[in-house]
Amino acid sequence: MAKEKNNQNDFIVDVSNARKSSEIIYEINSTLSMPDAQNKNICLKLGSVNLSASELQSIRALVECMNSKLKFICTDSADTIVAANELNIKISEIPNKLKGGKEKTSAELEKALDKIFGDDYFDAGDYEYDEKPVTRLEMEDSAETPEEKISEKTSEKPSDKPAAKEKSADKPATDDSVIIMPPPAISLEDEVIKAIEGREKDEYRRTKNEPSFVFDDNGNDITEEVRQGILATEKLQTLYIQRNIRSGQSVRYDGNIVVIGSAHPGCEIVASGDITVWGILGGIAHAGAALEDEEYNRYARVRALKMNAIQLRIADVFARRPDSVNLPYIQKSESFIPEEASIKNSRIIIQKLYEE
Amino acid sequence: MTGRVIVITSGKGGVGKTTSNANIGTALAKSGKKVVMIDTDLGLRNLDLLLGLENRIVYTIVDVVEERCKLKQALVKDKKNPNLCLLAAAQTRDKTAITDEQLKDICKKLQKDFDYVLIDCPAGIEQGFQNAIAGASEAIVVTTPEMSAVRDADRIIGLLEAKEEIESYKLLINRVRPKLIKANEMMSVEDVVEILSAELIGIIPEDTGIVSSTNKGEPIVNDEKSLAGKAFHNVAKRISGDNVPFLDLEQETSVLTKVKKLVKTVVDKVRKESK
Numbered sequence: 001m002a003k004e005k006n007n008q009n010d011f012i013v014d015v016s017n018a019r020k021s022s023e024i025i026y027e028i029n030s031t032l033s034m035p036d037a038q039n040k041n042i043c044l045k046l047g048s049v050n051l052s053a054s055e056l057q058s059i060r061a062l063v064e065c066m067n068s069k070l071k072f073i074c075t076d077s078a079d080t081i082v083a084a085n086e087l088n089i090k091i092s093e094i095p096n097k098l099k100g101g102k103e104k105t106s107a108e109l110e111k112a113l114d115k116i117f118g119d120d121y122f123d124a125g126d127y128e129y130d131e132k133p134v135t136r137l138e139m140e141d142s143a144e145t146p147e148e149k150i151s152e153k154t155s156e157k158p159s160d161k162p163a164a165k166e167k168s169a170d171k172p173a174t175d176d177s178v179i180i181m182p183p184p185a186i187s188l189e190d191e192v193i194k195a196i197e198g199r200e201k202d203e204y205r206r207t208k209n210e211p212s213f214v215f216d217d218n219g220n221d222i223t224e225e226v227r228q229g230i231l232a233t234e235k236l237q238t239l240y241i242q243r244n245i246r247s248g249q250s251v252r253y254d255g256n257i258v259v260i261g262s263a264h265p266g267c268e269i270v271a272s273g274d275i276t277v278w279g280i281l282g283g284i285a286h287a288g289a290a291l292e293d294e295e296y297n298r299y300a301r302v303r304a305l306k307m308n309a310i311q312l313r314i315a316d317v318f319a320r321r322p323d324s325v326n327l328p329y330i331q332k333s334e335s336f337i338p339e340e341a342s343i344k345n346s347r348i349i350i351q352k353l354y355e356e
Numbered sequence: 357m358t359g360r361v362i363v364i365t366s367g368k369g370g371v372g373k374t375t376s377n378a379n380i381g382t383a384l385a386k387s388g389k390k391v392v393m394i395d396t397d398l399g400l401r402n403l404d405l406l407l408g409l410e411n412r413i414v415y416t417i418v419d420v421v422e423e424r425c426k427l428k429q430a431l432v433k434d435k436k437n438p439n440l441c442l443l444a445a446a447q448t449r450d451k452t453a454i455t456d457e458q459l460k461d462i463c464k465k466l467q468k469d470f471d472y473v474l475i476d477c478p479a480g481i482e483q484g485f486q487n488a489i490a491g492a493s494e495a496i497v498v499t500t501p502e503m504s505a506v507r508d509a510d511r512i513i514g515l516l517e518a519k520e521e522i523e524s525y526k527l528l529i530n531r532v533r534p535k536l537i538k539a540n541e542m543m544s545v546e547d548v549v550e551i552l553s554a555e556l557i558g559i560i561p562e563d564t565g566i567v568s569s570t571n572k573g574e575p576i577v578n579d580e581k582s583l584a585g586k587a588f589h590n591v592a593k594r595i596s597g598d599n600v601p602f603l604d605l606e607q608e609t610s611v612l613t614k615v616k617k618l619v620k621t622v623v624d625k626v627r628k629e630s631k
């Protein structure tokens with residue numbers, strides 16, 4: 001990768017060697033983190049990679065996170081040009097081979113997306129961390145994923161806040177007021193206590209958080225559908241386990257599972273509903289599983305005081321632990337950060353349940 | 357008199373089950389308790405080697421089970437300590453030669469005559485393991501500060517928890533190397549305890565003396581200078597109910613460091629007085 005200074009304020013980043021969107025993100029991340037690449041207009045040389053609008057948007061958000069601006073891009077891919085047009089990103093004046101290429105239909109774009117983000121069982125992607133705390137039933141993330149792939153690279157460091165900025169990605173980056181502040185979150189403790197006391201859990205949620213709008217991939221409003229899905233999951237029967245689940249042990253239950261204790265690495269918890277671990281989750285958790293020939297439930301969630309699952313599975317979506325946290329010593333209870341995993345746009349996303 | 361039946365197990369092999377068994381047994385016997393050790397590792401017996409009793413074995417546990425001899429005839433007395441006995445495993449048979457019920461019976465009989473019945477468990481979770489834990493009411497899970505050993509210990513604890521007869525289990529962490537822990541290259545004792553969430557009964561430091569003691573057939577608890585020996589003595593004391601603090605493994609032994617420490621304490625004293 002080469003980088004050259006053009007104008008005093010212009011900065012060309014050449015990532016034309018990259019073959020995947022993740023490589024591009026990595027290159028940009030490492031280049032722009034250098035001090036002399038700050039506060040610059042970035043000209044991005046993309047090569048022949050096919051990027052979707054969402055990926056391009058996340059790249060732009062990343063650039064803006066680094067205190068720079070994406071001035072224009074230079075690409076050989078027709079897909080990328082279509083995506084750039086959608087986002088009003090300027091395309092370089094340098095003539096491209098395929099510039100006049102025919103516009104791709106959304107179905108074709110989707111296909112290209114599947115190629116990159118295919119949710120293959122054996123090639124399950126890392127699960128991701130979303131810095132934004134969970135906002136109950138308030139999930140306006142139709143435009144948020146799958147470009148949240150970006151948060152996987154950056155959100156592990158507390159200094160970066162790509163997820164928060166992504167929302168404002170298609171508005172001027174300088175306007176901080178655009179960032180949506182998360183509403184007050186519900187503590188998991190309350191919820192579990194409530195569950196133990198046998199009260200109605202759903203009531204608690206409805207009153208505290210008014211649901212906002214949720215859209216599916218085609219832009220249809222599915223707020224009500226998601227809400228009903230979550231509520232239906234909550235109304236399932238719940239199994240309480242008041243001990244540690246150790247390596248080699250397996251729990252299967254047609255309903256929700258609450259573990260008061262830790263789920264050690266090597267264990268397996270499978271539920272047709274939600275899974276809540278009041279301790280460290282280190283094994284495999286499969287929520288919303290299709291038990292006994294039922295249909296799987298994509299609205300199921302996995303919660304834990306410390307989410308360190310080797311694999312998270314919700315319904316038919318699988319995600320493994322990012323390799324970066326695969327350290328043997330990690331499973332310590334020093335810092336308990338309650339987190340929740342759920343499916344958003346066919347990917348498993350983890351969100352904090354509350355912020356300190 | 358009903359003695360306590362304690363199984364020493366680990367899941368993973370090579371973490372020091374047999375060594376722990378030999379040393380804890382010897383230490384308990386040294387404190388005046390009557391101890392019998394049962395080797396249930398049929399076909400791969402080692403406990404007799406560690407105790408240096410290999411040449412004295414006439415009958416084994418399989419002979420007892422198949423009624424070729426009486427139980428008392430099969431007990432091998434230790435060379436030095438008459439309080440210590442061994443019921444050896446058969447080297448020529450495999451784990452299927454005895455059943456869990458038969459071992460339960462043997463434990464019940466031995467309980468009447470001994471304060472402690474220590475069962476040496478084979479590695480794995482198959483028939484041999486099931487046999488070994490059958491008669492026990494307590495367990496000591498041996499592990500080393502390695503991820504594989506800890507994971508296997510976790511599995512074993514899960515199996516022990518599921519067994520109603522096992523009233524309590526304790527954790528013995530073997531082959532601890534304080535220097536590596538300090539350099540952050542080894543899991544610390546706290547890490548292991550945290551991961552397994554089990555009660556600790558002892559921390560044994562890595563000791564090169566173990567190798568020669570094994571080869572000599574003399575448990576390291578007989579060596580009064582050895583740190584590992586001291587640690588095993590402490591484990592024995594804890595088993596018999598004494599509250600003994602855990603050893604400080606970071607004992608500096610070289611002369612230079614001792615001198616340095618001395619100078620430091622003197623300087624500190626002088627400073628305090630001058631203030």
